[in-house]
Amino acid sequence: MTTVRTVLQIDASAQLEERSHTRKLTQSFVDRWTSLRPRDRLIRRDVGRSPIPAIDHAWIAAAFTKPEDRTPAMIERLRLSDQLVDEVIDSDVIVMGVPMYNYGVPAALKGWIDHVARIGRTFSFDLTRGDVPIEPILSGKTLVVLSARGEFGFTPGGIRAHMNALDPALAACAHYFGVARKDIHTITIEYQEFKDERYRHSVAEAELAVPALVDRLAAPARRAA
Ligand SMILES: Cc1cc2nc3c(=O)[nH]c(=O)nc-3n(C[C@H](O)[C@H](O)[C@H](O)COP(=O)(O)O)c2cc1C
Structure with missing residues (x-):
């Protein structure tokens, strides 16, 4: 018997389906996943269409106040953040459609990251750990980044590798989503x-790579010997 897994689909393109490469790739990923594993759960969070607002002073004050000391206004201020964190906790696989905007992630997705990086929920902070006081709370999840960019050469050795503020930023924050670097695709x-x-070649390669990746990830997890 295979266990039910949950896929969290996050779309960050400001473009509509028919004009967005990343939306087409996330849709292809989810369609393939659902055809292979029809009993799995899907959660959709469209930050491109409904952008997550930037965190502000009130949000930070609420997040860094102990839960038992929060006022009703603070609890209300964290409602969206709590919902986004719950969606991450519930998920096994997070598939993100991430366009490159001005060499980084879209602001709406940065808003999502800022709401998900929550002390006491997705990380702990303890100075007795010395120079590495932050420890992630979640673990064991897989992150799939389906990206698109207008230019090229952003991978190591490429002519714009030094301008890539997207992939390193997601990798740096992945531990807040319970993802180890080896589990980022x-x-x-x-x-x-x-x-x-x-x-045209790049689009065709990506369109082949997505179902191939789903086939690998959707296979039932093998038991450790
Ligand atoms: C506001 C904006 C900023 C962009 N900035 C960059 C950039 O810095 N570098 C780049 O290579 N492409 C850039 N592009 C091109 C997009 O990454 C490209 O159009 C990609 O296909 C967008 O993803 P989507 O098709 O899912 O919307 C930008 C596009 C927009 C609309």
Whole structure:
């Protein structure tokens, strides 16, 4: 008997389905996953269409007040954050559609990360741990980053590797979502702004890579010997 797994689909493109490469890739991922594992759960969080607002002074004050000392206003201020954290806790696989905007993640997705990085819920902080006081609370999840960019050469050794503020930022924060670096899988469309053969090839490669990745990830987890 296979256990039910939960996929959290996050879309961050500000574009609508028909114009967005990353939305097409996340949809392809979820369609394939659902066809292989129809009993699994899907949670959708569309931060592109409903952007997560930036955190502010009231949010920080609420998050860093002990739960038992929070006022009703603080509890209310953290309601969305609590919901987003619950969605992460419930998930086994997080699939993110992440366009590159100004070399980084869209602001709406940064808002999501800031709401999910929560002391006492997704990380603990203890100075007795010395130089590494932050410890993640969640673990064992998989992150799939389905990205698209107009330019190219953002991987190590590429001509714009030094300008890539997207992939390193997601990897740095992945521990807040319970994801170890080895469990991040990234598929990227490049050259979108060039609209040439390299672009068409990149799209075709990504469209093949997504179902192949689903087939690997959706296979029942093997028991340790
Ligand atoms: C506001 C905005 C900023 C962008 N910034 C960059 C960038 O810094 N580097 C890049 O290579 N492409 C950039 N692009 C191109 C997008 O990454 C590309 O269009 C991608 O396909 C967007 O994902 P989507 O198709 O899912 O919407 C930008 C596009 C927009 C709309």
